[in-house]
Amino acid sequence: MDNLSNYLILSAVLFSIGTIGVLVRRNIIVMFMCIELMLNAVNLTFVALSRHLGNLDGQVFVFFIMTVAAAEAAVGLAMFIAFFNNRESIDADDASLMKW
Amino acid sequence: MDISTIFFTIVSVVAVVSALLVVTCKNPINSALSLILTFFCLATFYAMLEAPFMAAIQVIVYAGAIMVLIVFTIMLLNIRADANKKSFHNVPLGIVVGIITLLTAGSFLARGKVSDLPGQITPNIIHQVGHTELIGAVMFTEFILPFEITSILLLAAIVGAVILAKRNLS
Numbered sequence: 001m002d003n004l005s006n007y008l009i010l011s012a013v014l015f016s017i018g019t020i021g022v023l024v025r026r027n028i029i030v031m032f033m034c035i036e037l038m039l040n041a042v043n044l045t046f047v048a049l050s051r052h053l054g055n056l057d058g059q060v061f062v063f064f065i066m067t068v069a070a071a072e073a074a075v076g077l078a079m080f081i082a083f084f085n086n087r088e089s090i091d092a093d094d095a096s097l098m099k100w
Numbered sequence: 101m102d103i104s105t106i107f108f109t110i111v112s113v114v115a116v117v118s119a120l121l122v123v124t125c126k127n128p129i130n131s132a133l134s135l136i137l138t139f140f141c142l143a144t145f146y147a148m149l150e151a152p153f154m155a156a157i158q159v160i161v162y163a164g165a166i167m168v169l170i171v172f173t174i175m176l177l178n179i180r181a182d183a184n185k186k187s188f189h190n191v192p193l194g195i196v197v198g199i200i201t202l203l204t205a206g207s208f209l210a211r212g213k214v215s216d217l218p219g220q221i222t223p224n225i226i227h228q229v230g231h232t233e234l235i236g237a238v239m240f241t242e243f244i245l246p247f248e249i250t251s252i253l254l255l256a257a258i259v260g261a262v263i264l265a266k267r268n269l270s
Contacts (some may be wrong), residue, residue: 054219
């Protein structure tokens, strides 16, 4: 039990660091990497709880999250390349056309 | 303190420090390398949690495939680390929101209680049958529909990536 809460606290810390990164950085590739960090923090929660409860469903979810992350990486990086071709920059502040 | 607690402490310190480096490094390549280190730490945790298959695909898919893609894109775009250009914005607000997230998660952890129902998959069974076989048995029976839908998702991602990366859409 104590072991489980250590894992959950670590996962919360990693998730918060990822949140700060998404909000604070201007480079969209680094923002993307921070989103990957948040996904991984959630994966750690899934595996820790799956181990604690003796049930493999959480680990199957982690497998699906990894698949979605791989698809997201492919589409996201293609979008960054298209963005760079249009604006000659990968700064999130340059994508302000729809900003209120 | 037993050896697994000491090992957990060391690896978690490495994971948190490298996660902080992802956020604070100015050069995206340094951020990417720190993120790979974080992923290896997470793979170590999966191995400690009796999930060797998860540890293997964490290294192969995340630290391998996805990070290679990211590093490749950074190199392809050839972004020069511009010294007089700011690489951060909204720092105080971002840190406040991050701390609020952490406190919310902490309050859930402090007030909630995880059920202690013992499941069927004990470390003994994992050692006897094998983790990969157990995962496969669950995935191809109970989760067969999500598994098939995932293939459509991947197809859509392939087509989308190819179309988006074309230089002029005509």
